[in-house]
Amino acid sequence: MAETGTQGGETLLFLTDEQLRKGIEAMFFAYRGFTADPDRILDQHGYGRAHHRAIHFINRQPGLTVTTLLAVLGVTKQSLNRVLRTLIEDGLVENRVGRRDKRERHLYLTPAGEALERELSGAQRERMRSAYRAAGPQAVAGFRQVLEAMIDPDMRRHYQMMKDGG
Amino acid sequence: MAETGTQGGETLLFLTDEQLRKGIEAMFFAYRGFTADPDRILDQHGYGRAHHRAIHFINRQPGLTVTTLLAVLGVTKQSLNRVLRTLIEDGLVENRVGRRDKRERHLYLTPAGEALERELSGAQRERMRSAYRAAGPQAVAGFRQVLEAMIDPDMRRHYQMMKDGG
DNA sequence: CTTGGAAAGTCAACAAGGCTGACATAAAAT
C-alpha cells in the first residue's frame, strides 16, 4: 500500500508508449534472428521461406489437405501451389488422393522431406533453445502468453489446432 | 530437495523440443498479427512494409544517415533507395546534407511523414497494448527477455542504440 | 595538393513470393 499510481497493486508503467515501442522493436529484430538460420539452410537447397512454412506445417500435421494448409498459411492457392509443386517434383512432399473424399489431396513429407525438415527445425530450435535458456522458464511462460495474445483471433484456431497436436 | 529430475531447483521441461516448437509457431502467428494492422493502413496509402520500416526508424532517430539506416534495416542500398526515393518524392521524408560531413544525408520525417507514422504506430501499439494488458507486466518482462535473447548478436547493437534513445 | 576511400545515388537485370482474374476438371452434395 506504499505504492502510488497503481491499480490492483500492479503498476501500469508497462503500458506506456515507450515500453510498447521497445516491444515493437524487439519483435522486429527478434523475428530476423528467428528466420536467419533456416534462411541460410534453405538458400543452400535452393528454397525460400515459403517452402519452409509449407514443410513445417505438413510435418506438424501429416495428411492435412491443401485447403487446410492454405488457411493456416494465409496465402492464395496460386501462391502455395507454386511452392508445393516444386516440393512434390523434388520428391520432398507427397500428394495422396483422399479416401473418403477423392477431391481432397492429403499432404505428407517423404523421407527426404523429413530430412530437410529436421535440418531446418533443428537450427531454429537451437536458437530458440539458447534464448529460452538465457531467459529462464518464467520468462518463457510470459513470452508465450504475450505472443498468443498478439495472434489475430481469426488465426488463433489454426494456432490451437497445431499447438494441441493433430 | 524433494524434486527429482531438476537442476538448481528449476525444471528443464521448458527446453523440450515440444515446448520449443510451440514457441516457434507462436512466433510465426504472432508476427502475422503484429504486421496485420499496419499492412492494411499502408495499403490504403499505396505503400508497403518496407516503407513502414524506414519511416519507423527515421522517426525513432531523426537525422540518422542513410548508412546507419542501411545497417539497421539490413538491406542493400539499392533496395532502400527505391523506398526512400518515393517517400522523399511524396514529401514524407526530408534529406538534409550533413553539416560536418557534407557527403552524409540526414533523414527526417516531414509533418506529413510524422502523421503517417503516428497512424501506423498507433495501430501497432494498440494491438501490442491489448496483448500486454491481457498478459500482465510479469509476462511482458519475460516476453522482452526472450525476444532480446533471440536477436542476432550482430544486430543487437542496433537494437540497443534504438532502445536507449539514440 | 594529390590521391584513395567513404557516402550516396543510379541503372539494369533478375528472383522470390505475394496478388488478381479466368478457367478446367473431378467429385461430392443437393
Place this chain on the structure above:
DNA sequence: ATTTTATGTCAGCCTTGTTGACTTTCCAAG
C-alpha cells in the same frame, strides 16, 4: 441433373529483395 467444393493451372502484375557496374561528391591521409 445441377450446383458447389477442392484442386490445379495459366497469365500477368507488384513489392521487395538481390548483384554488378558506375558516377559524383567530399573527407582525409600522404
